[in-house]
Amino acid sequence: MADIPARTELKVTTGPIRGSRKIHVGPLGVAMREIDLEPSSGEPPIRVYDTSGPYTDPQARIDIMAGLPEIRRDWIRARGDVEEVAQREVRPEDNGQLGPDRSGGVQPFPNVRKQVLRAKPGANVSQMHYARRGIITPEMEYVAERENLGRAKMGTVALSRDGESFGASIPDYVTPEFVRDEVARGRAIIPNNINHPESEPMAIGRNFLVKINANIGNSAVASTVASEVDKMVWSIRWGADTVMDLSTGRNIHDTREWILRNAPVPIGTVPIYQALEKVGGVAEDLTWEIFRDTLIEQAEQGVDYFTIHAGVRLGYIPMAAKRVTGIVSRGGSIMAKWCLAHHKESFLYEHFDEITEIMKAYDIAYSLGDGLRPGSIADANDEAQFSELYTLGELTHRAWKQDVQVMIEGPGHVPMHKIKENMDKQLEVCGEAPFYTLGPLTTDIAPGYDHITSGIGAAMIGWYGTAMLCYVTPKEHLGLPDRDDVKVGVVTYKLAAHAADLAKGHPAAQVRDNALSKARFEFRWRDQFNLSLDPDTAEEYHDQTLPAEGAKTAHFCSMCGPKFCSMQISQEVRAFANKQNQGVEGFLATGPTGAETAAASKAAALKGMEEMSKVFKETGSELYMGSGGREHD
């Protein structure tokens, strides 16, 4: 019972992120970060999206043993559609303690609720249900404020709508009405279980900022509860919008309770993992009843979204058996084994509408799992994968009939040229329900660097329309990520999501890039560090070669030194021209303009190509055939 140490020893990282202040915006006090720039810049502070919760607020009192304040408590109760019920009693098997050996347990969370919330009989407490009845909830208002990054409606920041959004409908300004509409039509979800009132509302949908998820959780062979709580806090510090607790092995119930009570972001789980522990790891012994009981258990704790692998149907298993890497989803393989052993359709599929009944009583969102996602380049976009996707489309519409929120999980390992097909098919059959992808990894050959192989695919599929990107850490395929891996994974995915926002033309996305680039050009090193996704690392890297304080204002860095600094020379070019009292343009106003010069060059280039083509033709040479026409051998 020693895993969670005494109060004074339990450590999570608190305090402001370097160079920024916590602010609370609007009547709901939506949390954001504000980065002050050096006075010399003459620019206002930059507001950025903030997932870190009270942990980065110096005003907040953090007590892991007590849990976070319940910011949504009153909103939930004010709707009058919930009732208090006694929480299902925790059983030894909930923590994987099946036999007489009860060693290795952890201290339960000290502040467990005796009473939990549930929808009143016949009620539906999902945000989608409210939205479809035209109700704007405080959660929707919170989301609207948050997505605008504190911009005023007719903000002073000029809107850049340069981008290619592939059919998304990103508004210039997000209103609560817009959030409601998106939730109503299923294009966005706000995952927040009524039993997780600690969570700050956020939206996942392709007309909002692209989100990222971080996976944490212990396994039977590694990690502890304390380190998982620490990883959760650490991952949201760097930008994780949601966190999945993928714990297996022992102490699943208690680990989750510690995480939920201290999490200001939505928490997702894969309930089949715990169900499997309850039957001693024997997939064939799983039953609907055990699974259902697990859903209730987790629903009462406050899990915000469930990964349910209901698309792994009996008939699809032969398709996957032929693959290079078979089934690589844990949940998918468990269900495949069950189906095959019983020679029966999946109980998740068969009982899907009953699961939905449970989801709507707590407002848990579906994350329909892609149990047949490809685990290698060779298996990408195959029959097994897309067959399952069609079933996920069917289930989306079944869930929507009960006004339950849905997102769809996606691959996996996919080479670049096959990524867009995934997005297009998902939009087609899942009615634009938010897509939530793992990477995808664009090659299999870089274990140790799979945050990068997958970051490439993630940025691309985010651009194409994926609403949330599930991170991959450097340890993927090799081991359980530690704290450092979690940070690298989160920052990598944060930059991929931001690259996607830029490419989609999100109206506020480029503000931060512009501010950072301007700081770079003006040698405001501190501003450059503070505006970056990871100010600590940026400053540390700079200081490895030029640690002196004076170097923070120097007009050069160790890369080029003072004489070769292009930024410095560029500034000299400007200054020189200004000295002529006419600007660069005026100074050069004799001779051809730049545009005339460029036009002449372009004409010469095209003429050159024509001539070369002619020479080859005249000499009868086979060497010059023009582009693209010929395959050799």
Add this chain to the structure above:
Amino acid sequence: MADIPARTELKVTTGPIRGSRKIHVGPLGVAMREIDLEPSSGEPPIRVYDTSGPYTDPQARIDIMAGLPEIRRDWIRARGDVEEVAQREVRPEDNGQLGPDRSGGVQPFPNVRKQVLRAKPGANVSQMHYARRGIITPEMEYVAERENLGRAKMGTVALSRDGESFGASIPDYVTPEFVRDEVARGRAIIPNNINHPESEPMAIGRNFLVKINANIGNSAVASTVASEVDKMVWSIRWGADTVMDLSTGRNIHDTREWILRNAPVPIGTVPIYQALEKVGGVAEDLTWEIFRDTLIEQAEQGVDYFTIHAGVRLGYIPMAAKRVTGIVSRGGSIMAKWCLAHHKESFLYEHFDEITEIMKAYDIAYSLGDGLRPGSIADANDEAQFSELYTLGELTHRAWKQDVQVMIEGPGHVPMHKIKENMDKQLEVCGEAPFYTLGPLTTDIAPGYDHITSGIGAAMIGWYGTAMLCYVTPKEHLGLPDRDDVKVGVVTYKLAAHAADLAKGHPAAQVRDNALSKARFEFRWRDQFNLSLDPDTAEEYHDQTLPAEGAKTAHFCSMCGPKFCSMQISQEVRAFANKQNQGVEGFLATGPTGAETAAASKAAALKGMEEMSKVFKETGSELYMGSGGREHD
């Protein structure tokens, strides 16, 4: 003079890359690596492209003080078109020693040649010149063998031609004739100065494997010659196809000599850097004569390609002065300053044909520099950038008139949706001359992670047709990369280049992915490590949680533990079905097939969408409008 230590202290990394053997293929002994798989796999060894030179060959005797063997010496001389001339004498200013203070110098390379090669009067020794006369050189034969990765013409490996190449013409099998044709038409270059006979020939072109470049070099404020030689050897160990020596400050000449004599890959430089040092860092004092002398100096040392910023024309400077980040190319900003100070067209542009005369006497390839590349998202694809590109197109054709090889440098900072336009315009105006890009970085906000922000752009532009990707390290924008940064940069770009090869449908690319994925599925951990781009890191990460030797054959890892291993369960699924003596498919042959199941699900999904749409229409709701049609506010 103590920077290059005594023989016993000078350290570069030698010895085989873990889990692989050096092999030499074909009559020319083309160097490759072969990775043996565990006997249980029943599979032949995997051959991979190898840039590491003799350093990874246990048979080779490495002596940095003597330099590498001259493998091309006889090929070059056998053509009968070169003559020996006395090497230009080294002057103090070549090493930045202008004043009376000559301290800080380094020991010159001990084995400097007194005589160097040059084309006989009137001769042209460029590979393009030979190619256009129909000659197949040993260099072209070497390239052909190398690009096939040792595959036999009708190899046993089934060809996978799945991909989207955007008009590239990648053959199933590369013949020497194909190499000659590509070089003749300017679609590929083989950069190898006749004075760098140590280099192993390689090709840069979009119908060959995508290549990567690593930048090294000291600056006025950091690094030493010894560490730059070490970085060169280190970078090619991990896969750098070419290396650019971007040294500035002192000792430029001697640093380059050490690097060239020990480099089995082409070396590129930016001669204007050294020219600027010769005039004490005052851009205005640069002259054509000093620049020309620098070209000869470096040509005689053996530099294989020169970055020449001849596209920065006087008229373009006002376009760049308006930008958020002005001019971010060092060479570009130097030339801009010169042009503005003299109010004159660039001497690089004015003397371009004379430069070409020099290039063809040594077979140096142009790398036409993009001095006006964007340094921020805000400046991407602007008038300055594309104007310069048109001039680079014009110059390409001018160089080709003298049969001189050309590649074109590209950006920079570009958001994802603007990347393809760069490639398309480059192909149009530069006659398919190889494109060589720096990233591009897809966002500005992640200093410390710019190998990743740029790796995303690099993979994409490589897919679209870029022939060589210039790496970016984690230190970009912050400091001079150290050895670790060099490795991370190289591996990141190697995986990006490979992702591009896969997406383009390179016929041999997927062999390695498939082998690694199969090893993963079969729990051949050692094969998985050895097949990866960085076996050391892969094994280290695995061992951080499961260090025991037995874990290398365990059917699980620390991520999931034994019960939750999807790969293990997948294998059990196969085994179970096989026990029924009929395979999974046969076992399930009652009931609907998977295809029937999927078709029914798809139909249900599409019907669901239709119904939902109808409901919304009938209720007159504005909530459901279909996709893409509506902007809010």
